[in-house]
Amino acid sequence: MLIWVVASIVFLAIRCVPGDPAELLLSQGGAAPDPATVQQLHEQLGLDRPISVQYVDAFRRLLHGDLGHSVQDDSPVATEIWQRLPRTLELIAAAALVALTTGLPAGLLAALRRGGLFDRTASWVAAAGLAVPVFVVGTILVLVFAQGLHWTSAGGYVPLAQAPGRHFALLAMPAMAIALGLFATVFRMTRTAVLDVSMRDYVRTARAKGVRHHRILTHHVLRNALIPVVTVLALNLGTLLGGTVLVEYVFNYPGLSGMLVDAVSARDYPEVQGIVLVISILFVTLNLLVDLLYGLLDPRIRQTVRQA
Amino acid sequence: MKRPNPIPVAVVAAIAMLAMAVPFLGLANPTAMSIAHRMAPASAAHWLGQDEYGRDVLSRLLWGARVSLSVAAASAAMACLLGTAMGLAGGYLGRVAELLALRSMDVVLCFPPLLLALLVVTLFGPGALTLIPVLALVFLPGFVRVVYAGVLSVRSQEYVDAMRVLGAGRLRIMLRTILPNIAGPILVQLSLAAAAGVVLESGLSFLGLGVLPPAPSWGLMIAAARSTMTQAPLLLLWPCLALSLTILAMNALCDALRDAVDPHRAPGRRPRRLPSLLTPGLLMAPAPLLDVQGLTIEIDTPAGPIQPVRDVSLGVVPGETLALVGESGSGKSLTGLAIMGLLPSVARIAGGAVWVEGRDVLRLEEGELRRLRGNRMAMVFQDPLSSLNPVHRVGSQIAEAIRAHRSLSDHAARDRVLASLRRVGIPDPLRRARSFPHELSGGMRQRTMIAIGIANDPKLLIADEPTTALDVTIQAQVLDLIARLKQEHGMGVLFITHSLPVVAEIADHVAVMYAGEIVEQGTAAEVLTHPLHPYTTALLRSAPAEDGSLPDSIPGTVPLPHQLPTGCAFAPRCQHRTAACEVARPALLTAHPGHTTRCIRWRELAGAPTRQAVA
Ligand code: SF4
Numbered sequence: 068m069l070i071w072v073v074a075s076i077v078f079l080a081i082r083c084v085p086g087d088p089a090e091l092l093l094s095q096g097g098a099a100p101d102p103a104t105v106q107q108l109h110e111q112l113g114l115d116r117p118i119s120v121q122y123v124d125a126f127r128r129l130l131h132g133d134l135g136h137s138v139q140d141d142s143p144v145a146t147e148i149w150q151r152l153p154r155t156l157e158l159i160a161a162a163a164l165v166a167l168t169t170g171l172p173a174g175l176l177a178a179l180r181r182g183g184l185f186d187r188t189a190s191w192v193a194a195a196g197l198a199v200p201v202f203v204v205g206t207i208l209v210l211v212f213a214q215g216l217h218w219t220s221a222g223g224y225v226p227l228a229q230a231p232g233r234h235f236a237l238l239a240m241p242a243m244a245i246a247l248g249l250f251a252t253v254f255r256m257t258r259t260a261v262l263d264v265s266m267r268d269y270v271r272t273a274r275a276k277g278v279r280h281h282r283i284l285t286h287h288v289l290r291n292a293l294i295p296v297v298t299v300l301a302l303n304l305g306t307l308l309g310g311t312v313l314v315e316y317v318f319n320y321p322g323l324s325g326m327l328v329d330a331v332s333a334r335d336y337p338e339v340q341g342i343v344l345v346i347s348i349l350f351v352t353l354n355l356l357v358d359l360l361y362g363l364l365d366p367r368i369r370q371t372v373r374q375a
Numbered sequence: 376m377k378r379p380n381p382i383p384v385a386v387v388a389a390i391a392m393l394a395m396a397v398p399f400l401g402l403a404n405p406t407a408m409s410i411a412h413r414m415a416p417a418s419a420a421h422w423l424g425q426d427e428y429g430r431d432v433l434s435r436l437l438w439g440a441r442v443s444l445s446v447a448a449a450s451a452a453m454a455c456l457l458g459t460a461m462g463l464a465g466g467y468l469g470r471v472a473e474l475l476a477l478r479s480m481d482v483v484l485c486f487p488p489l490l491l492a493l494l495v496v497t498l499f500g501p502g503a504l505t506l507i508p509v510l511a512l513v514f515l516p517g518f519v520r521v522v523y524a525g526v527l528s529v530r531s532q533e534y535v536d537a538m539r540v541l542g543a544g545r546l547r548i549m550l551r552t553i554l555p556n557i558a559g560p561i562l563v564q565l566s567l568a569a570a571a572g573v574v575l576e577s578g579l580s581f582l583g584l585g586v587l588p589p590a591p592s593w594g595l596m597i598a599a600a601r602s603t604m605t606q607a608p609l610l611l612l613w614p615c616l617a618l619s620l621t622i623l624a625m626n627a628l629c630d631a632l633r634d635a636v637d638p639h640r641a642p643g644r645r646p647r648r649l650p651s652l653l654t655p656g657l658l659m660a661p662a663p664l665l666d667v668q669g670l671t672i673e674i675d676t677p678a679g680p681i682q683p684v685r686d687v688s689l690g691v692v693p694g695e696t697l698a699l700v701g702e703s704g705s706g707k708s709l710t711g712l713a714i715m716g717l718l719p720s721v722a723r724i725a726g727g728a729v730w731v732e733g734r735d736v737l738r739l740e741e742g743e744l745r746r747l748r749g750n751r752m753a754m755v756f757q758d759p760l761s762s763l764n765p766v767h768r769v770g771s772q773i774a775e776a777i778r779a780h781r782s783l784s785d786h787a788a789r790d791r792v793l794a795s796l797r798r799v800g801i802p803d804p805l806r807r808a809r810s811f812p813h814e815l816s817g818g819m820r821q822r823t824m825i826a827i828g829i830a831n832d833p834k835l836l837i838a839d840e841p842t843t844a845l846d847v848t849i850q851a852q853v854l855d856l857i858a859r860l861k862q863e864h865g866m867g868v869l870f871i872t873h874s875l876p877v878v879a880e881i882a883d884h885v886a887v888m889y890a891g892e893i894v895e896q897g898t899a900a901e902v903l904t905h906p907l908h909p910y911t912t913a914l915l916r917s918a919p920a921e922d923g924s925l926p927d928s929i930p931g932t933v934p935l936p937h938q939l940p941t942g943c944a945f946a947p948r949c950q951h952r953t954a955a956c957e958v959a960r961p962a963l964l965t966a967h968p969g970h971t972t973r974c975i976r977w978r979e980l981a982g983a984p985t986r987q988a989v990a
Pocket residue numbers: 908909910943944945946947949950951952953956961973974975976977
């Protein structure tokens with residue numbers, strides 16, 4: 068349902084904009100375009116037909132997985148997206164993995180040694196991680212590791228099958244740039260949640276039962292603290308679906324978001340439409356998955372979901 | 376709302392003022408090029424040097440701040456006004472408005488924020504003026520949600536109803552009563568949006584989709600400096616630094632505002648158990664199961680240390696119940712927690728000793744104490760819903776208590792879980808063991824708590840108001856259950872309660888606590904029928920009588936722990952007070968063998984007709 072609304076909005080928005088897409092496309096040289104060429108492009112894009120026909124037609128094709136053809140080089144949009152989407156997803160997954168494996172233990176440790184040296188240091192790192200925008204982190208990483216130390220090249224992409232070593236070397240920097248901000252979020256949420264959960268009555272009950280300290284930590288404190296942490300992480304991952312734009316641009320990483328920026332600057336409507344649609348579908352699916360995961364982590368939610 | 380931490384407020388205000396003052400600072404023209412001085416280093420005229428077109432870096436930096444901040448502030452303000460209006464309408468104007476406001480935000484939320492911004496920029500073209508509505512749209516759902524949630528929580532409250540009864544118009548109600556109540560969260564949201572605005576503006580400008588060159592913007596400056604970063608890394612450094620520090624300050628402001636709005640986030644102190652500080656127990660432990668001698672608990676507060684429990688001594692023998700009675704705040708629950716070694720982190724033991732089965736538990740290692748807890752001594756808490764872990768099944772929570780103290784096979788552990796559920800009278804234990812706490816009724820939950828408590832056949836059970844949350848029938852059942860378990864297993868019970876009818880039903884001995892001290896102690900029969908302390912007498916009078924006559928409540932309130940009277944703690948509320956009472960703190964006097972009181976006038980008052988039978 069939501070996806071249909073999203074698709075409709077994207078479709079309508081593009082057609083409601085003042086100005087003729089075809090004219091905009093052809094007038095890039097600055098000179099007024101030749102009316103004949105405009106007419107030709109109109110026919111090619113199907114813009115000469117009534118909006119309702121275009122709409123039905125677009126949806127019929129959409130159901131078959133056909134997102135139309137790029138205005139720039141006439142290649143099928145869907146193919147290009149399928150090629151680039153896994154790269155962006157891999158980037159996000161790598162960043163999430165790094166953020167989770169560092170942020171979770173760091174948050175736990177900081178909460179347990181609250182006010183200690185580690186807590187203060189990590190809190191400062193996290194504050195910095197939230198304050199420095201991702202493209203600044205990326206640029207600085209390039210400056211230090213690529214230009215300064217020559218450890219890796221400044222950016223690019225090599226398929227995994229072609230050269231696994233290079234593949235991960237090139238993945239590392241953009242993933243790190245994203246992971247810093249994500250680490251900060253996970254760290255702060257873990258720390259707050261652990262502090263909050265430790266003061267709950269059921270943790271006191273566990274202590275009254277004589278349960279061992281580390282079991283209280285894992286089975287009671289962490290288990291419950293995980294619920295808000297997972298939620299926040301998932302929300303951030305959703306945001307990242309569109310937010311890798313900057314990092315892909317900085318590292319010249321041929322992902323989906325980079326394609327979107329190119330399409331935006333080239334006014335390639337079918338491409339923009341297709342990418343926005345795919346990302347939105349992913350975003351909505353991710354949110355559904357989060358709800359499911361949430362139910363898995365919290366039996367109280369599971370029940371209300373089942374009742375609904 | 377508290378006052379927020381002033382430092383981030385001041386820093387952000389300073390940055391904002393600097394940005395506003397830029398046109399009056401007499402800076403070089405930020406867009407004036409001078410190709411001859413491309414990338415010139417810092418000089419007297421150009422403090423931070425010149426960029427790749429010879430423009431003054433300092434001037435561009437400050438003008439850039441102006442652009443960034445005004446875009447962020449304008450978009451946040453726009454989203455705030457629109458979002459507040461929509462949230463108020465959605466929360467207050469009925470179903471249609473509610474549906475429209477919330478559904479439309481769901482649609483906006485289908486797009487990741489940066490993507491949404493990109494999409495709109497595609498349609499309307501880049502530039503600072505497009506940027507403001509774009510960012511406002513991105514921030515809108517946050518405001519709508521915060522305001523909507525705020526309205527929902529406020530609108531049902533009595534004073535809104537009161538206003539409605541008084542005939543106030545809807546708009547007036549919304550603006551006058553609801554807005555001030557949700558102002559805090561809105562303010563927090565506003566600061567979050569402004570900070571996010573700076574980030575998004577710079578990001579979009581960096582991509583060339585935000586502020587257009589040659590206008591100065593931090594994002595643009597970073598993008599431009601990237602191409603020359605090997606020759607002139609400083610050109611990259613300044614805008615990066617300015618941007619990051621601004622965001623850092625704004626984030627700190629958000630945190631400070633949130634702390635100020637949310638009272639739960641006050642920082643606390645780390646606790647310490649300091650057994651070495653205690654006076655070593657001089658008395659030899661006598662035979663009883665539980666023996667508490669001179670227990671004193673201290674809590675540090677901003678107004679200085681307080682002692683919510685002072686010099687408490689009591690004992691429990693096997694197969695008997697001692698009821699610890701007092702109003703809330705008398706220190707009875709803290710006493711129970713101290714015996715278990717479970718004092719909240721702010722509290723510490725300042726003196727005294729606690730023996731359980733002859734072991735001095737206050738001086739035990741945490742590991743040894745753990746082996747006693749839940750095994751030889753157990754505690755049942757007041758609120759079973761919050762005391763059970765919501766994410767684990769009831770059966771596994773009982774099994775955890777058993778397995779913490781003995782290694783059993785899965786099968787044996789399950790048998791024991793079912794047996795203990797059966798013992799507390801839970802029907803269909805097989806099914807109940809697989810339930811989650813929220814799926815049980817209040818009575819069932821409390822039985823589960825008791826099942827956890829007795830799972831290992833403890834010798835001492837501390838029950839902290841276990842029946843307060845329950846209705847009368849269930850309460851009677853739970854009391855019977857505890858009495859039965861006591862008899863069957865020779866368990867000693869310390870029963871903490873404020874209810875005298877409950878005491879009459881269950882207790883063998885009674886200790887009455889007032890303002891952190893025990894004021895009277897004796898057998899239940901003695902204390903309930905021949906009270907020797909005016910406070911006990913007053914408590915008995917305030918208990919609901921069986922004949923239905925209205926109880927007399929005790930005038931006045933319990934003194935605050937840091938404003939204790941010098942003499943008798945009950946003196947301000949006592950009808951029998953004399954000058955002598957306020958001179959010094961009365962000692963615990965033995966009236967008859969086994970019956971003590973902390974009243975200096977007990978002998979004179981004993982003849983007075985102050986008794987009243989209690990259920
Ligand atoms: S000591 Fe005096 S003030 Fe205190 S309870 Fe006895 S009579 Fe009342």
